[in-house]
Amino acid sequence: MSLAISGSEAIPAGGLSPRWLEFHEDWYLLRHSDVKELMHQYGYSDAQLFYEEIGCHRGHSPNRYFDEVWYRQTYPEVRRGLLEKRWKSGFEHYCMEGYHSFSPHWLFSEVAYRRRYLELTDQHLVERGFCNGYDHYLSYGEGHGFRAGPFVDVALLQKMARQHGEWFGPEGLLASWLALPSHVADSMPMSWYFDAGWYLRTYPQVGEAIAAGEYGNALHHYLTNPTPDAFSPSPWFDEAYYRRTSPDILPSVGVGGLRNGYEHFVLFGAHEGRSPAEGIDLALYRRHPLVWSDCEGGVHDSPFTRFVAEQHGLAVPVGHEEPPLDEDQTRQLFRDEAALYLPAIARQKLDFRVRGMAEVSVIMVVHDQIDLTLQALASLRAGYEGAIELIIVDSGSRDETSGLEELVEGAIILRHKVNVGYLLGCNEALEHVTAPAVLYLNNDIRLYPDALHHALKRLYRLETTGAVAARLVRTNLYLQEAGSIIWRDGATYGYRRQDDPNIPEASFSREVDYGSAAFLLVKTGLLRRLGGYDTRYWPAYFEDTDLCVRLQKIGARIVYEPLAMVEHLEFGSSGQSGSHQLIQRHWKVFAQQHQEFLRQQQPQHIRNALLGRERRRPERQRVLLIEDRIPLRGLGSGYVRSNDIVRALVALDYHVTVFPVMRDPVPSFLLYRDFPEEVELVFNQDMSTLPAFLEERAGYYDLLWVGRTHNMARLLPLLNEASRFLPHCGSVLDTEVVAAPRTLLQQKVLGVTPEGQPAPELTPAEEEKELDRLLAEELRCAHYCQQIVAVTEHDAELVRRAGYPNVMVLGHGMEPAPTARPYGERKDILFLGAFHCEKAPNYDSMVWFVEEVMPLLKTLPEDACLHVAGYVHPSVDMTPLGRHPRVEILGAVDDLDALFDRYRVFVAPTRFAGGLPFKVHEAAARGLPMVVTDLLQQEVGWKAEESLLSAAADDPAGFAAAVERLYGDEALWQRVRQSALEAVMRDTDLEQFRHRVKQIVDASLN
Known part of the structure; x- marks a missing residue:
């Protein structure tokens, strides 16, 4: 009731x-x-x-x-x-x-x-x-x-409910727990943030207080007792130690602030990687992929709770992972799984009938082992819906392969009474090929989803590509090869063999020496021109290596495609008996035949694998781009522009490695969708490992591109020390924004300095002097670089003012893509921008708009709302915005087309900023008219009342009036939309953007 x-x-x-x-x-x-x-x-x-x-x-x-x-x-x-x-x-x-x-x-x-x-x-x-x-x-x-809070773990409550079902009723887990007697509530953990058993043993006075009825249970005591700093919640957190090692938190703890050090740790420190107790390196622990995965996937709230669960034996121990799988066992498992296919396929044939023109011809040579053959064919058919011309050479089989027609429909089957060998079988099959591409495919493989689809896309992406090699994974789930290297003596090496298949080095596309024919896709015309495999390598081994070298001699490229992933039962089709002797003999034949080619190769040594992993063309230069984080487009705040720079460098045929100063918590597999396949993303390293990274890659890079001035300042001592590993390497400092004017404007607007002190009132002369001081301090590190990049001509003038004439301008590159929904079907107001901290311009602008402007929007429909989209850092409190009755917070949004298509007006009420406002360009490119502050109007350089509407940052009434005009006047809306599209097309032309990137690189290397 x-x-x-x-x-x-x-x-x-x-x-x-x-x-x-x-x-x-x-x-x-x-x-x-x-x-x-x-x-x-x-x-x-x-x-x-x-x-x-x-x-x-x-x-x-x-x-x-x-x-x-x-x-x-x-x-x-x-x-x-x-x-x-x-x-x-x-x-x-x-x-x-x-x-x-x-x-x-x-x-x-x-x-x-x-x-x-x-x-x-x-x-x-x-x-x-x-x-x-x-x-x-x-x-x-x-x-x-949904999580109620750090001290309520639903998974642990469910476990408690299973064990003490008589105490848990239909009213819910938390409601039931709140009514438990102390001996039940304290018998099992309700959160990894609190250990009730340890707490009661360590502080016997707590049990006495519970018995006296002063507290309901141990957690109740810890969270409500009057001396919160006198108790620690678990053996893995020491209140006194945390206060001593994190003195920066002390002003926030106490009257009117945080309850104790542990409250800070739970809210912030556990996620930042601060040490909770002597001997616990949480910063190192959270870098482990298992920890990342569990925390990002929601299994654990923070690295700390995973660490505690691990101590209880309820999480996979970090540093004590299971030993590698025994390959003999995994090979047998691969065969056993293949045998499982036989009954299913016997009931329904694999359909390889070609209707019309074949897209690809698959050549497979088999000798017995029907189970492996059918497993390979089933994975081929399941992973590609296109027209496959299947040509099977039965090389003297004695098992059920003789009845293959009953199991596979539409295949061309060429039979031999004796084993003619892999090489002759392939050459015979080549005569029957009608498709424009040939896939050499072993029968001891399983294709991962869409492997053939990705390989075909790569084969036709460039006219010069002759063959595509796959990422081969052995049955023990370690790499066989990520492209292969041919050494100077003719020996070969599968790049990163025995490594995790998902390491950065195996996860980007590049031109390689060769790829194994377990899966090798080749253009048919080139194969016929070369006559297929060279019969000197009969019956097998080195025939695929030789073929790839001959392809390169006629100008074709061999390209490694990591998305073409294949599991391979190594030596499964041929067996290992006699293989070693045959390999040695054909190695000598190969080395003798291709002496001129081999003289240009790297000498055989594992340390030369980095140089040998990619066919080096003299004109193709290597760029190491360093940013705060892997620059995902959804992060906003300059990361979109950095991402565009990476894309431009790739389009200009540079090899690009992206290295983050901070390790990103985003799962690595989600990073790739934002980048071209040719980019190497070093997602598993950070600033602490950069010295070792540069040493390992000594002499590898031609250009160092550092994004953001603060990164250059942090890296300068390290780069000075490691300069011997960067010989003849040019360098670029991409400022992204010159922050000094923004700092002064922020102080003027907010009335406080960045340190939180009252901002002094400056005369114009004093302000100019302060600007010079801030510029000198900000750009002190710029002397290291051959070239400095500014985002606008205004910023470039500031760089010159600081004494650096070697500055060039690089703005944004963007392709206009206006959304189609008409004016009458749109509603509401949109803001899109990232919120990395509460002192940032975007946060300030939204608070100002919600508090000062929205109450003045009188003529808009009553149900018209402001929708706030964009990445939000966990430390940012958006509730002051969310409490307004006409505000919706969307967070990060993947589909920007759908987002921009539903709104009528875009707002950018920025009161202090620097550089070039990407959000203005982006909204214009999507065809969404906008109202901005005069500050942004001046930065973008567009005329007010033509390409946008604007108002002063200290005039909420003027801003509100502009929003109402644009929202309610269809003719004005159409005129501003069209003008903005023309302006963004003029200012952000992608070809000009790439041309400018090329000029910057050239200026840095000359």
């Missing part, structure tokens, strides 16, 4: 009664043991009426969801209100106004919950009938995997 709370504010928005408003009579009488006696004493028979008239004044809680005593202790303003008799209880305050932002219980934080789930804006909650985040969690969130 819901409680009766007076006052209109007590009626929750959304129209539904939240569970925390209910009165729980059974729980109330159990929790407050003196109530029955008091009810008798005061003459009450109704427990709810007693609570409303007597119990609420005595500090009673009406239900398990609200802790009255804790609420009063936590919020001084509530205590003052009770003393002034403005409320009867903390619960009445919560129901009347506190529910908007106050936390009702020590296990749930309204602010943290709303910060974790950005979509839970007031608008979102009201539309779905919830009055606040707590209501959402209790009614919906828990059942759908």
Whole structure:
């Protein structure tokens, strides 16, 4: 039954009664043991009426969801209100106004919950009938995997419920836990952030307080006791140690701030990698791929909780991984799995009938081993829907291969009574080929999905490509080869053999010496021109190496395609008997035949593998690009431009390696979708490993491109030390933005310095002097570089002002792609930008727009909302925006076409910034008219009232009026849209962008 709370504010928005408003009579009488006696004493028979008239004044809680005593202790303003008799209880305050932002219980934080789930804006909650985040969690969130907070782990609660089912009821996991007796609640962990058993053993006084009825359980004591810095929550966190080693947190801990050091650690330190106790290197631990995967996948809240789970034996130990799989066992498993295919295929034939023209001819030579053959063919058919001309050479089989026609439909089968060998079989099959490409395919392989599709795309991408090699993975899931190297003596080496197949070095496309014919895709015309395999290598071995060399001699390129991934049972089709002697004999034949080619190859040594992994063309130069992070487009804040620079360098035929100063928490497989396949992304390293990386690649790079001045400043000592590994290597500093003017403007707008001190009022002369000082400090590291890049001519002038004439301008490159939805079918306002910290321009601009501009938007439809899209760093609190009734927070959005297609107006209310506003170009390119501040209008250089509307950053009324005009006037909207499209087409031409990149590289190398 819901409680009766007076006052209109007590009626929750959304129209539904939240569970925390209910009165729980059974729980109330159990929790407050003196109530029955008091009810008798005061003459009450109704427990709810007693609570409303007597119990609420005595500090009673009406239900398990609200802790009255804790609420009063936590919020001084509530205590003052009770003393002034403005409320009867903390619960009445919560129901009347506190529910908007106050936390009702020590296990749930309204602010943290709303910060974790950005979509839970007031608008979102009201539309779905919830009055606040707590209501959402209790009614919906828990059942759908939402996290109540760091001390509530649903997976652990579920485990407890399975073991103590009699205590858990239909009201939910958290609700049931809140009613548990202490001996049950403390018997198992409810969160890896707290160890109740250790806590009770370490602090025996806690058990005494629980027995005396002062606390409900150990966690209740830890989160509510009056001396929070006197206790540590687990053996893996030391409160005193953390305060001592993280002195920067001390001003935030104490009265009115964080409860203790552990609260900081749970909110921030555990995710940053700060050490929680002596001997625990959490920063190193969180870099491990297993830790990344578990944390990013939501299995664990932070590296710390995974570490604790590991200590309990409930996570795979880092550093103690299972030993590599025994290859003899995995080879046998591969064969056993192949045998499983036979019954299924016997019931339904594999269909290789060609209707029309064949897209690719697959040549497979088989000798017995029907199970391997059918497994290979099944994976081939399942992974490619196009027209495959299948040509099978049965080389003297004695098993069920003789009945292959009954299992495979549409194949050309060439039979021999004796084993003619792989080479002669392939050459015979070549005579029957009708498709423009030939795939040599062993029968001891399994194709990963779309392997052939990706190989064909790579084969036809460039006219000069003659053959495509695959990423071959052995049955033990280690690499066989990621492209292969031919040494100067004619010996061969599968690049990165015995490594993880997903390492960066194996994950980008490049021109190689050769690829094994277990999977080798070749253009048919070139094969016929060369006559197929050279019969000197009969029956097998070195025939594929020789073929690739002969292809290169006639000008064709061999390209490694990492997306063409194939599992290979090495020596599965031929067996190993006699192979070694045959390899040695044909090695000598090969070395003698191709002496001139081999003289240009690297000498045989594993340290030369880096140079040998790619066919080096003298004109193709290598670029090492260093950025804060792997520059994903969704990160905004200059990363899109860095990504475009990478793409331009690749388009200009440079080999590009991207190296992050900070290791990115994004799973590595998600990084590749943002980059061309030719880019090497060194996602598994960071600034701490850069010296070793440069030493390993000494002399490899022709150009170093450093993104952002602060990175150059941090790297300068390291680069000076490692300069011997970068001989003849040019260098570029890409400033991305010259920050000094922005710093001065930010101080003027906000009235504080970046350090949080009151900003001094400067005369124009003093401001010019301060600008010179800031420029000199910011660009002190620029002397290292042959070329400096600025994003605008204005920034370039600032660089020259600081004393560096070697500066060039590189803006944005963009292809206009206007969205199609007409004006009348669009609604709402859009802002798209990244939120990396609360001091950044985007955050300030949105707070200003929501607080100052939106209240002035009177003529817009009542349901018109502002939608805020873009990456949000976990440290950024978006709840001040989300609490506005006409604001929706979308977070990162992948499909920008769909995003821009639904809105009517774009806003960029930036009050301080520098460089060139990408968001303005992007909105214009998508055909969304915009209103911006005069600051951005001047930076982009477009005329107001033509390509955009603008207003001063200190004029919210003017900004609101411009939004209303553009939103409501279709003729104006159409005119601004068209003008902006023409402007962005002129200013961001991709060809000009690439040409400028080429000029910068040339200037840095000459």
